[in-house]
Amino acid sequence: MSWKTCYTLPALLKEGKKRAGQCQTISFDLFDTLLIRRIHDPDLVKLPVARYISRRAAACGINRSWQSIQKLRDAIEQQHRQETSRTFVDHEACYPRFMAEVLQDIFQEHYEEAVLAEVTGYEMAMESSHLVPRKPLYDWLVELHGQGKRLFIVSDIYLPAEHLRVLCRNTGLLELAEDVISSADSFLAKASGKAYPLIRERYDLDPQSWLHIGDNPVSDGLRPAEYGLQALVLRDGSEKFRKALVKRYVNYSKGRPFYRGRALQQLMLPLEGEDSGQTPLYREGYNFLGPVIGTFVQHLADECDRLGIRNLFFFSREGYTFKKVWEACVPLLFAGRSLPKVEYLYVSRMALAGASCAEEGLTKPAASIAFLPPGNRDFRDVARIFQFELEPMLPCLERHRLAPDTCLSQLHGGYDQKNGVRFMELLEDEDFQDEVKRQTRSANRALHRYLEDVGFFSHDQVAVVDIGWLGTIQRFLYQAIKHRVDCPRLHGYVLGATRGFVFPSDLKNSLEGVIYDRHRFDLGASTLLYARDLFEEACRAPHPTLEGYELDGDGYRLRFRDSGDAVGRAEQQQDAYYSPLQQGIFDAAPRFAAASALLGYGIDDYRPWLHYLLTAKLAFPKTREILTIRHRSHLDDFHGGHRPLPKKVGTEKQLWECSRFQLMLNPLLRLRCFLRHARRVLRT
Template sequence: MSFEKFHAIEALIRRGREVAAGMDVVSFDLFDTLLVRRIHDPDLVKLPVARFIAARTVEAGQPWPWQKVQKLRDDIEKQHRRETAKTFVDHEACYPRVMLEALVQIFGAEKGGALLPEVTDYELRMENSMLVPRREMVAWLRDLAAAGKRIFILSDIYLPASHLEVLVDHAGFLDQVEAVISSADTFLAKASGKGYALVRDRFALAGLKWLHVGDNPVSDGLRPAEAGITALVLHDATEKHRKAVVKRYVNYSGGRPFWRGRALQQLMQPLEGENLHRSELYVEGFNFLAPLLGGFVQHIAEQCRARGIGKVFFLSREGWTFKRFWEQSIPYLFPDGRLPEIEYLYVSRMALAGASCAHQGLTRANADIAFLPPGNRDFRDLCRIFNLDVAALAPHLQRHELAVDTCLSHLHEGYVPWDKVRFYELLEDQAFQDEIKRQVAEPGEALHRYLAGAGFFAHRRVALVDIGWLGTIQRFLYEAVQHRDDCPVCHGFLFAATRGIPYPTTAGNSVEGVIYDRDRFDMAGSTILYARDLFEEACRAPHPTLNGYKLTAEGYELQFRGTDDNTGQAELQQDRYFSPLQQGVFDGAARYGAASALLGYSLPDYKPWLNCLLAGKLAFPRCREVTRIRQRHHLDDFYGRHVPKKVHVKGSRHLWDSSLWRLSLDPLLRLRYFLRHLRERIKE
């Protein structure tokens, strides 16, 4: 008996349609025929399961290394196969029996049995994350079912049919199949031919014309042919090459950290029917931003577990995206559930600035922060930022020989250093500080009520997650509540920390940059500074910025910026433009979680590759990339409307501010900016 072999799926299906016309029954192999794996070695899916079980042993007070858990599982499976071989031709094992025995040996009979469903659910979830339906093959299967053919799925694997049905259902075609048959249930496999006889007898297929389709020349070709079944075998060279590439990246990553991030990104890539036409912005979100955000939130989760942090608060509008990414990726990475609570907190610099003065008044450091943006010039800008009444404070300025329009920033014309000295003396004036506290008392109380309702004071340790860059939001938030006895220890995690102004780190309030931190020399990572606005706009929540907190009889009210003015409309336009980019980020979240869980790596392992992405995309971008992902509009209420001196304007220009014609025609432009960037970083 012989079978037909094909090297392209299109050729097999074309021939299959011809043959199937005269058939009553069509059966399919499952793996590498109807479904393909992202990973080259299916046994790698077992590793995150071993890490999950190891995490459970820690909770039980008898910690096992995950490697020991995996070895136990492998040894038990081998023993089961040896026992099966004494009675059956096929040396098969059955997953529930293997896993139950392993869990009982680790946890005891009662706890091990109770844990089996949880472990099984996670293993099947990881399997599903690594499986992709072959679009053409599944479409053909549907056509056959619609034509009235009896459809079966046959698989030689240690997973029983009930588990395979979960995988097929997730793939979306279980309703087209009469039955799923696994060798794990009977120990009769396709490899020996016994499985075909079993199916023929169980489903009364004797005398019916039967076509089988698979990828193994023995199990799916020779054995069905020997049983009188027409067989078509797929030998897909393209798929084998893809797996060889994955294998190479994974093997390289064992000794060379750079390849760990490359292996991660390879496992995240869409396959088969997932390869739909997408906009270029979507691709940027999926390929560029998603790995960066994945490493960011994974690091935060690991630190929360290590430090005993009870709740994570995602701050500002960028936190909305971080929280959503966390929800889709972290369950794959930490299935044991030992994670902090999470909540999105409505905050902004503008909303918190005034509230931070309610107890401590206006500090010199916070006043200096207000004059960091080049567009801020005088006391009116300070009052705008801290939500203060200029008129009520004017008499206090007059006592110190200052006016509301006195220039207080060295970036502007008319600046006199002595005026800044008078301003600092004003900050020491108790009457001035009392008036400020009076003006912001109600917003400060409204903030406290909002935080109490969000559970901020109910935890001993909390994490505050923000985009960056100076940590201003966390600074203002902590200063607004630090006087309370129930103020928690605040662990700040910034996507990137530029530290342009020293952060007041204390035992109760710390901040660190994750992807980049100026306090840790990282030249490649520092290229994130090229396009900070890009990350803010790409991660921004689809709601207006928060202007402040209003005290009401019922408690508090959140006050948002309007969207009916030109600035608000421009921001909405920017949101619509970046919508595909954000969707790419969110679609990459679960892929990141599953891929990283399988590889067993974390941010330090991926950092060399992520730095490569940052430097290539931001320091040496193609013109098309700049055209695509450079923001169209960027709202910054902190930034005033004054124009600084030309020398400061010129010095603040960056590569991503350059015109497209200059990016296209100046071959040394990127190199000059990069050399300038190197000098600036070295001087820091």
């Protein structure tokens, strides 16, 4: 029989369909034929497995570097191949046999069969995460299966058929094939041609009616042809080019930090039509926001492991997305480590603002924060933010010659510096502060009951996670609970820390900006500030904002904002619009985990590429990118309805606020905005 080489997948399908009509049996090679790998070298999958074994051994008090474990695995696997060659033509090895020997050597008296099962499960998960079925071939298998053809999957590999079935099941191939055959079970491989008589005898096949398809000219072409089979060999130039590109980025990453992130991005790319039919908004979530948030979450897990933090609380509402990304990333990325328990905490600035005043009253920093949004003007805005009843406070205001509508913000017309001094004197008035404490005490008690219910006070230290930017939620939370003896130490992590207002750091309260932090200057990372609303809206939970905590008998009640008004409906429309963007983030999370686990890099390795990505997407984006992903409406409960003086806040539009025509017709717009941004960042 003859064998033929096809240099494109369409050519293979055309020839295969022509020959399949005359054949009852069709066998396929598995790797690089039915399945392609995202990586160029299959041995790279062994590296995260070695790191996993090292972490697993450390839990038993055994100190072995992952490099020494990988070296031991290679040596023992080679010994097994040499022993096999004494009896069989093919120098094959069997994974369960040599891996058991490797683990026995490492774990000694701590070894048990469960260890082998855990390591095998992790290796199969890593293998699966980097395998993609070739869609045209998969569709053809479905067609052949419907025609009643006998289909077999055959592979020369150290993984036995039992393990290959797991990989085939995960990719949807198992239900289409009659059986899966591996050289690891019999040590009779396609490479020598010994596998084909074995398969014929085992399944009673007719070589005259048998077509074999693979990618190796010897194993899948010459050998089956020698045995009388028809054979087709795929030599796909486009796939070779893709692998060469991955190889180049991975090799460059060893000496050039920028390419570490570029290699990550390449390994995450959708293959074989995985993103077909997706919207541009989905692709932006997958390709841009997905890696940024994945890197953020990876750093959180690293920090929890380094500091021994056993509980991590994601602040709503952006914490909803962070938590889902964590759940998709961390189990694979940090397998073998003791991971913290994660909790989604219902908090917000509005809900915590009043509760934070129950012990110390309305502090000057808290009052100053209330006037940071330019739409806030007078004491009515303060009362709205901190949820004060205005009527009982009127005598105190009158005593200091203030009215509820007296202008207290320098950004508005009618401001008098004397009124600012009087407001500071009001904050020093004990009667006023007593009234503040009285009004906010019930909210503070309800907050404490809620935190007790979720186990917040059961730990010496916890990690708390938010989107950014001033750390206001963490500030108010700490102010509301710091008087308790069992108040844990708060390790705060935010996507970006602008630090436009001094954060009250002390031994029990700290804040770190992970992607951007003004205390750690980086011009590229600072471009995160171009579109803060984008990150907030893209990560927002699909439920209304929490407005407050209320006592309910011996318990508590969470009060959420009514979403039935015009603002609520606009928010729902925004959520629906961003739904594909958010789905792209979620779909990117497991791909990020698999790629980062394989590369073995962390956030410091990815920073040069991340800064390039942020600068390109936010400071110098294409017009269609801005029009696609910028927010349509943004709810800020802190922001009042007053209009500040234009000369105080400026009227020049930011890049992401410009119209389509400005973006398209002004060639220097992006450069001018970037230079203005650079000056502003350097000044602060």
